Amino acid sequence: MPVYVVGHKIPDSDSICGAIALAHLRNQIGEASVATRLGELSPETAFILEKFGFDAPEFKTSYAGEEVYIVDHSELTQAPDDIAQATIVGIVDHHKLGDLTTSTPLECWIRPVGCSNTIIKMMYDFYNVEISKEMAGIMLCAILSDTVIFKSPTCTTADIKCVEALAEIAGIEDFKALGMEMFKVKSAVEGTPARDLVMRDFKDFNMNGNLVGIGQLEVIDLAVFDEIKAELEADIAALKAEGNRHSVLLLLTDIMKEGSELLIISDELAKIESAYSCKSEDNKVWLDGVLSRKKQVVPPLQDVFA
Amino acid sequence: MPVYVVGHKIPDSDSICGAIALAHLRNQIGEASVATRLGELSPETAFILEKFGFDAPEFKTSYAGEEVYIVDHSELTQAPDDIAQATIVGIVDHHKLGDLTTSTPLECWIRPVGCSNTIIKMMYDFYNVEISKEMAGIMLCAILSDTVIFKSPTCTTADIKCVEALAEIAGIEDFKALGMEMFKVKSAVEGTPARDLVMRDFKDFNMNGNLVGIGQLEVIDLAVFDEIKAELEADIAALKAEGNRHSVLLLLTDIMKEGSELLIISDELAKIESAYSCKSEDNKVWLDGVLSRKKQVVPPLQDVFA
Incomplete structure (x- = not known):
């Protein structure tokens, strides 16, 4: 075997x-x-x-x-x-x-x-x-x-x-x-349904008993999302509800500008903001220098949930 | 630092x-x-x-x-x-x-x-x-x-x-x-208080929410325990109560005969026996060939608690 x-x-x-x-x-x-x-x-x-x-x-x-x-x-x-x-x-x-x-x-x-x-x-x-x-x-x-x-x-x-x-x-x-x-190849997002994009690189984490889903899309120019950002936001809201999640985050990462726009849907928006010491606007915030979910996004979140 | x-x-x-x-x-x-x-x-x-x-x-x-x-x-x-x-x-x-x-x-x-x-x-x-x-x-x-x-x-x-x-x-x-x-050196047990002996190599395990303590004493002749076995049994019963444990096991291992006498104090004796397919007498049983807590004692127990 x-x-x-x-x-x-x-x-x-x-x-x-x-x-x-x-x-x-x-x-x-x-x-x-x-x-x-x-x-x-x-x-x-x-x-x-x-x-x-x-x-x-x-x-x-x-x-x-x-x-x-x-x-x-x-x-x-x-x-x-x-x-x-x-x-x-x-x-x-x-x-x-x-x-x-x-x-x-x-x-x-x-x-x-x-x-x-x-x-x-x-x-x-x-x-x-x-x-x-x-x-x-x-x-x-x-x-x-x-x-x-x-x-x-x-x-x-x-x-x-x-x-x-x-x-x-x-x-x-x-x-x-x-x-x-x-x-x-990764940046070619046109024509792909929002759900497929969100799920392309999506991971669920158990944060001290709370289920938090974090997706990431890495592209060479964030402009590719201009037309579809509203759809992406609606989709992560749906994902949150479907999976009974505490939060769903989506990182839109610009590998040339070397930062990420973070889209947030959460039961506790302020908690998420505190993890990154930021203030979101319309559930969105630009995080300069943030490229890594593993090193820059998950650990601070883990800490605020601890 | x-x-x-x-x-x-x-x-x-x-x-x-x-x-x-x-x-x-x-x-x-x-x-x-x-x-x-x-x-x-x-x-x-x-x-x-x-x-x-x-x-x-x-x-x-x-x-x-x-x-x-x-x-x-x-x-x-x-x-x-x-x-x-x-x-x-x-x-x-x-x-x-x-x-x-x-x-x-x-x-x-x-x-x-x-x-x-x-x-x-x-x-x-x-x-x-x-x-x-x-x-x-x-x-x-x-x-x-x-x-x-x-x-x-x-x-x-x-x-x-x-x-x-x-x-x-x-x-x-x-x-x-x-x-x-x-x-x-390890076999020199005379004169040592029962608690010290039991704790000499003792590990607690979380078995699916149940605390199980397992001690082991390895000697070159089990006869060294003849005079003190009753004390050891009384002590593991006390340990079980003190630590609010589900079970405490003590392995008296004879490294020359290559086997262990298992002393058991448990809320569910039958469960422990079923892990090792054995029948104890007076809460004691000889397990032939059993030398390793890690490989022969913990996994079968983990399985019956799963």
Whole structure:
């Protein structure tokens, strides 16, 4: 019986490329593994897999009775619904330590770096397994995505060195151009229903008993949202009601201006504002320099809910 | 401000030697660190530190506002009482994933091996930091203790290779003899009050909302308990009442016969028996082949409480 290697719900490129790269590594060291996914590919991830010739991991939502290796999170809300009936054999992650627990010992490769694929590259090095050109390509793209081409405050020296090493393997001379190409794909939002956009990169967090959903859309020019912002606002209000959430936040991130417009729907608007020491207008506020949900948005919120 | 490197409450040799070894490693790589402890040294640990010339880590129970690196567990019940007011920067552990969570990214070096010190040796290798003869001595002793000189089912190839490498560094030819010497120290129970014995290696677990305390005494001949078993039984009954626990279990482990006598005081005796498919007599039962609390005692219990 193989171990299923799976990222979080509403998978991003790190979750998908990480599952593929880690399943391959594990197969090379004799641990039969299959990469799976909990949701649809984003346009960005589809672009990456197509570019380097990989199929999407198998879509699989139920893991009861199976062995699972978790990628890119350690949160119950982001894991398969029946994770409590599965055996978690490992976790590779770069976020805060969440509320997943196990009843047996496991391995955790968790590091405060910008991307799970940076850690997976360390695992390839640890096990001394060769990385193919194509695999290096998808791992590199995942890191450029998570670190916003090194602009995010989550980016570490380890991520940069890792991208440089992977670019060498993949034979990619201008990886920053590849990163911009990827973010252009990500910025094509016209014609997409509001719900699809909001859910493209959306994570639920359990904040001291309160369910808080936080979405993020990273684009190269916020002007793409001008026509649809009202729809986005209506949609996060609907999402809040549907999911019985305390709050739903949507970050519209401008990777060139290096900041985010935050849209807020909350039972306690003042609490959210206090987390970021800001005052919103019409439930919106520009947060200069804020690029990272993980490092700049979740921790202050966690603190005000503590 | 240094990072405090600290093991679990009622520290065993792995927690103490691990804190010393990891704090030293972190200082070598430029991360100012201080080893601390949450409780008294066991006779075994005192023997190890004395033998290799180390002082006990500083006794420190409060960590509010400090940065902490956790060694040998990931459980709230085993961590400092005010851990929620501290920042956990890392965890090195070899147990099941517990209920500690963080609000910021951290590093976790968690592996399903027999001892935290085996993982700390991997960390020395990763950072390419030299291990002194004396440090190798205490790390090796911690691994021999946790793996019951390789007899425990928790012992892995990695632990054995690690002990062999450390023995080479420490210049110890017969490490098994050293292990037996250590277990002889551990077996000297006469004259020690029952409570001190029960608490010598005692851990509380949150089993689906029920507090279950599990102690273990490892000796080279169970006959040492003949005169004091009634006192031990009375004491775990008192402990159960004092701590409002659902159950208290005490494992009297015979490392030569390779099994444990389990003493049970519980609100639901039948539930405990069902976990180990056994029938107790006078709240006692011999569990043949059971040496490991972590691998053979906690998981089946976790399952019946799930």
